[in-house]
Amino acid sequence: xxxxxATASAPWLEWHxxxxxxxxxxxxxxxxxxxxxxxxFGVIGPNGAGKSTLLKATLGLVPTTSGSVLFxxxxxxxxxxxxxxxxxxxxxxxxxPVSVMDVVLMGATSQLGWFRRAGRRERELARDCLDRVxxxxxxxxxxxxxxxxxxxxxxxxxxxxxxxxxYLLDExxxxxxxxxxxxxxAILAGLRDAGKLVVAVHHDLQTAARWFDAVALVDMRLVAxxxxxxxxxxxxxxQTYAGRASILDELGRAVARGKRTP
Numbered sequence: 028x029x030x031x032x033a034t035a036s037a038p039w040l041e042w043h044x045x046x047x048x049x050x051x052x053x054x055x056x057x058x059x060x061x062x063x064x065x066x067x068f069g070v071i072g073p074n075g076a077g078k079s080t081l082l083k084a085t086l087g088l089v090p091t092t093s094g095s096v097l098f099x100x101x102x103x104x105x106x107x108x109x110x111x112x113x114x115x116x117x118x119x120x121x122x123x124p125v126s127v128m129d130v131v132l133m134g135a136t137s138q139l140g141w142f143r144r145a146g147r148r149e150r151e152l153a154r155d156c157l158d159r160v161x162x163x164x165x166x167x168x169x170x171x172x173x174x175x176x177x178x179x180x181x182x183x184x185x186x187x188x189x190x191x192x193x194y195l196l197d198e199x200x201x202x203x204x205x206x207x208x209x210x211x212x213a214i215l216a217g218l219r220d221a222g223k224l225v226v227a228v229h230h231d232l233q234t235a236a237r238w239f240d241a242v243a244l245v246d247m248r249l250v251a252x253x254x255x256x257x258x259x260x261x262x263x264x265x266q267t268y269a270g271r272a273s274i275l276d277e278l279g280r281a282v283a284r285g286k287r288t289p
Contacts, residue, residue: 038099039063040097040098041096042059042060044057045057045093046058046093047090055248060252062241065219065223067225069235069239070227070229071242071244072250076267083197086103086112086195110192110193110195112186112194113197114182116175116182116198116202122171123170126168127168127173127181128153128154128166132150135149153188154166156185160211161210162184176203179200179202180207180210183199187214192224193223194226196215197227199215200229208234232259239255240254241253242255244263244264
């Protein structure tokens with residue numbers, strides 16, 4: 028199947044009977060989920076629900092017990108260059124002696140192979156991506172000297188520099204102030220509007236209701252998935268956060284307040 032045919036005829040991303048276990052402990056169980064078209068898609072659930080594991084399994088970063096993941100009807104190895112990834116901030120060594128520009132160039136040069144260095148085009152692309160996230164003036168700064176929100180935007184710029192078609196982001200708003208969240212969500216919405224698929228693990232119900240076109244509620248199993256205003260119901264939230272009664276009322280109020288941004 029050619030890339031053009033796959034893109035035109037198959038779902039953008041689909042998980043079929045995906046199960047992941049660490050030892051004998053299941054983390055995800057029989058997840059069946061399909062995303063048919065570009066959108067801003069949120070993966071939501073309580074701590075320990077398997078949200079990050081879902082993204083890592085999608086990228087082959089953790090082994091799966093069973094099931095499959097397809098991008099445009101193809102395996103990851105066939106389309107890897109079209110996928111961008113932003114990991115959780117706590118997985119990064121912020122003391123590593125690299126500059127902001129060095130980090131973004133990792134994305135810009137990812138298609139060049141091991142033995143080719145960044146040229147003018149890659150450097151211009153990296154500068155443009157830093158400008159898009161509002162950090163062009165910090166290109167020479169060591170990555171560990173940035174705030175949490177700035178660090179997250181640098182890694183978003185690195186993903187943008189891959190010029191991907193699907194972006195997978197693991198808790199991109201964790202440790203980020205409200206102003207940076209708004210800026211990041213606006214960038215992600217711009218990607219969606221440009222015909223890209225953005226899948227983000229997220230924890231805040233109020234901002235989810237405002238920004239995401241569609242969501243999946245996950246608590247080891249897939250509880251519900253579909254348009255945001257259809258999925259984020261009290262019934263579905265109760266199933267997802269069962270046993271966490273102390274926060275259910277707060278989540279319900281957040282959803283009631285949240286309105287999706289046009």
